[in-house]
Amino acid sequence: MKKLLLTTIILSALLSHAAFAAQTIKANVNGMVCAFCAQGIEKKMRALSQTKDVYVNLKQRLVAVEVKDGQTLSNDTIKDIVKKAGYEVTSIEMSEHPVAHIKMEMEAK
Amino acid sequence: MIYNRFKLLLSLLGTLMSQYGTAGPMGFDESFMAMGDFNNNWRESFINYAITPRDAFGVSATYMRADDKTKSRTLEEVTYTRLLKRWNAPHAQANLWFQGGIGALQGTDKQLGENRDFNKIMATPGVQFDYETTRIYFQAAHRLYRASDLNHDYTSVRAGFSFYESDYDKTQPWFILEARNMNSLSEKTEVTPMLRLINKSFFVEAGVNNSREPRFNFMYIF
Numbered sequence: 001m002k003k004l005l006l007t008t009i010i011l012s013a014l015l016s017h018a019a020f021a022a023q024t025i026k027a028n029v030n031g032m033v034c035a036f037c038a039q040g041i042e043k044k045m046r047a048l049s050q051t052k053d054v055y056v057n058l059k060q061r062l063v064a065v066e067v068k069d070g071q072t073l074s075n076d077t078i079k080d081i082v083k084k085a086g087y088e089v090t091s092i093e094m095s096e097h098p099v100a101h102i103k104m105e106m107e108a109k
Numbered sequence: 110m111i112y113n114r115f116k117l118l119l120s121l122l123g124t125l126m127s128q129y130g131t132a133g134p135m136g137f138d139e140s141f142m143a144m145g146d147f148n149n150n151w152r153e154s155f156i157n158y159a160i161t162p163r164d165a166f167g168v169s170a171t172y173m174r175a176d177d178k179t180k181s182r183t184l185e186e187v188t189y190t191r192l193l194k195r196w197n198a199p200h201a202q203a204n205l206w207f208q209g210g211i212g213a214l215q216g217t218d219k220q221l222g223e224n225r226d227f228n229k230i231m232a233t234p235g236v237q238f239d240y241e242t243t244r245i246y247f248q249a250a251h252r253l254y255r256a257s258d259l260n261h262d263y264t265s266v267r268a269g270f271s272f273y274e275s276d277y278d279k280t281q282p283w284f285i286l287e288a289r290n291m292n293s294l295s296e297k298t299e300v301t302p303m304l305r306l307i308n309k310s311f312f313v314e315a316g317v318n319n320s321r322e323p324r325f326n327f328m329y330i331f
Contacts, residue, residue, distance in 0.1 A: 031197025033243045035277050035309040039330060040137025042277075042309070056277040058243055061199065084138050084162045088197045107276070 022052075022098040023067045027078050030088040032061055040085040048073065048081075053099040057106050066099040134190040134206050134237065135165035136330035142167075143331075148301075148324040150174045151291065155188070163192040169210060173254075173261060175294045176320075179219045182261065182294075184231055184254075186212025193236075201242045209234035214256055229256035235263070243274050246283065254292075265289035269305065280308045285316075 045054045050071040055064040136142040144155040157167025173182040188210035196203040214231040235252025254261035269285035283305035303316030312328040
């Protein structure tokens with residue numbers, strides 16, 4: 001009985017974490033110096049059906065794309081969009097924080 | 110005959126394009142860019158569509174006038190813009206562009222109180238180089254404006270700085286100084302200090318040149 005209870009608690013904790021964790025792809029981009037010129041990246045990212053939110057930070061050279069729950073977005077898609085917009089992805093990392101959180105974090109810097 | 114058909118084609122293209130909007134040389138892939146550059150002696154409206162990340166086709170209408178008002182030109186042309194090379198650095202970007210067009214020129218020369226009107230086909234190939242960070246900007250451009258017995262080549266250099274860095278979704282103010290010359294239309298170099306405002310949705314510049322004439326530029330991508 002205790003084992004069953006413990007297993008339930010652990011599974012619930014794991015599942016709840018998975019359910020509430022956001023999936024955000026953070027790309028570092030070279031050459032992104034002007035908002036007027038970089039708008040293409042934002043528009044193309046927002047046009048993807050998997051995209052929930054997008055954040056662009058010129059100072060930190062960052063493009064963050066939050067993926068909708070239950071959807072996936074490949075790094076290659078991100079790289080391809082950035083490349084077609086005329087820029088270059090230098091690195092990509094995943095974050096469990098939503099775009100709103102990343103934005104707040106960046107603006108506090 | 111050929112000239113009139115060419116003019117008609119340009120007018121039709123202009124009409125078709127105008128339904129998408131009002132008027133850098135190009136936007137991102139599959140986007141329209143409208144641009145306007147206006148002062149007393151040079152008025153240009155331009156719109157193009159990027160068919161690839163590096164190529165755009167468009168139409169342009171330009172009015173040029175000599176400082177002494179003895180010459181005026183109106184040019185309607187189809188244009189091609191090509192990003193020849195882009196350099197992306199961590200905090201900078203540089204570009205080399207080709208811009209060219211071919212179109213119908215209507216000209217008027219006032220000589221001894223008489224007007225001499227003429228029509229010609231004009232070709233306008235040119236190159237532009239720009240370098241930009243979030244704080245400084247430099248651009249140099251040279252474009253030929255040639256027709257038989259006519260040379261109105263255009264040369265411009267621009268440099269400037271932003272007053273401060275700003276967030277992506279905020280408006281950033283810049284100071285830009287431009288020097289330009291239009292061959293056979295102006296003996297002097299036009300120098301214009303301008304205030305530039307850049308936002309992710311719009312780009313506008315306004316200033317007063319060394320002849321105390323106002324100047325206004327804009328660009329819009331959609």
